[in-house]
Amino acid sequence: MHYFDVCNGDADGLIARHQYRLSFPVAGTDLTLLTGSKRETSLLSRVDTSRNETNGTDISVFDISYDRNAESARRLLEGGASIRYFDHHRAARFQPHPRLAAHIDTSADVCTSLIVDRYLEGAHHAWAIAGAFGDNLIEVAEQLAANAHMAAEEALTLRQLGEYINYNAYGESIRDLRYAPAEIARRMLPYRSPFAFVQCEDIFVRLQIGFTADLRRARAVQPLYTSSMIAVYLLPDEPWAKRVSGAFANLLASACKARAHAVLSRTTTGTYTVSIRAPQDNPQHANIIAEAFINGGGRAGAAGINNLPDNEITRLIALLEATYEAGIA
Ligand SMILES: [Mn+2]
Known part of the structure; x- marks a missing residue:
């Protein structure tokens, strides 16, 4: 066997x-x-x-x-x-x-x-x-x-x-x-x-040091878009940004539970890797938003999109707004 x-x-x-x-x-x-x-x-x-x-x-x-x-x-x-x-x-x-x-x-x-x-x-x-x-x-x-x-x-x-x-x-x-x-x-x-x-094992300590350094850089990034219901961040095409995008999305979600969050990381091919987090107060629909795009999927509370092109960012923001607009979601 x-x-x-x-x-x-x-x-x-x-x-x-x-x-x-x-x-x-x-x-x-x-x-x-x-x-x-x-x-x-x-x-x-x-x-x-x-x-x-x-x-x-x-x-x-x-x-x-x-x-x-x-x-x-x-x-x-x-x-x-x-x-x-x-x-x-x-x-x-x-x-x-x-x-x-x-x-x-x-x-x-x-x-x-x-x-x-x-x-x-x-x-x-x-x-x-x-x-x-x-x-x-x-x-x-x-x-x-x-x-x-x-x-x-x-x-x-x-x-x-x-x-x-x-x-x-x-x-x-x-x-x-x-x-x-x-x-x-x-x-x-x-x-x-x-x-x-x-x-x-030294894995824990080494990851702790790396995580802290990467997160410090992410926290310095200003949001691309915010409203009362959503916040969208765009991270640059750098290894640190690609490593920390998911953790950064989780951190944002925990810090502001009423809001939905999307973290977009620019890839070497010029598209974006997207981490979507539903509001923790209402952990619904993240997968539905992701599935509205090619290469999107995940769970109700946390989902993602691979290779999102530039010209889809506006639609993503609009869909996040429409989905989590107060009273509907
Ligand atoms: Mn899992």
Whole structure:
């Protein structure tokens, strides 16, 4: 049997997968990890079963949209592979199959790390809480930490761990990232406790330093557009801006909960990568706005658009205004 782990390279994806492998370890030689930057979500297409057709293929997927991977899933299932699928993104194209075990929950207060936590009956609960913080489910994660009788500073450490690993996943390409997500996955592997990981590996401190520096630059950027209901920021074509765009969007969303936010990062091709955050007081419609554009998608509270052209920015702002206009949203 050969195993493939396919996960998003953000905190939720890496930590969901980490919890699963702590409970179900597999020898490294029998396992291939496929991951990437936050926006690389068509990862199932990279599974290559050609070298081990005779022995069977066992695929575990974490935190990448089924809809983006539906064809690949069908091809792999028809080829004899077994797939277990943990995710919280919309799965409109989902089709049951006898060798597909799906754990998909699109509730707004759930992330993949929490779905795996539920599946493992809380076996690695502290990691799951860090994953929830990483997906910006701050209140959910705070509540879980309180229920688990964690000290305030432990909860803060998990929050920072989630935020920093999540921050690390953003970039136009993997070259913009401070760590390849696969390296973070590899270095997490021995740690049953996220607190031991924070203390013994330098990843936490290095990401903290990088995150703080990148965020300081983002905070100095003036908004492109603001109204009572929305604020839109435009970040330059620089590696720091690409790394911090998602974290910056989360920070804005938490700082002003009544407003919707969009952070646009200019890419090397002259288009924009967009992070959309619905108002936290009304976490709806972000996905609908994103889906109104080519290469847009996501969840109700947080969504994104890849390669938005210059001439669509006005339409994006108008759609944000129309969607969140007081009384309608
Ligand atoms: Mn997630």
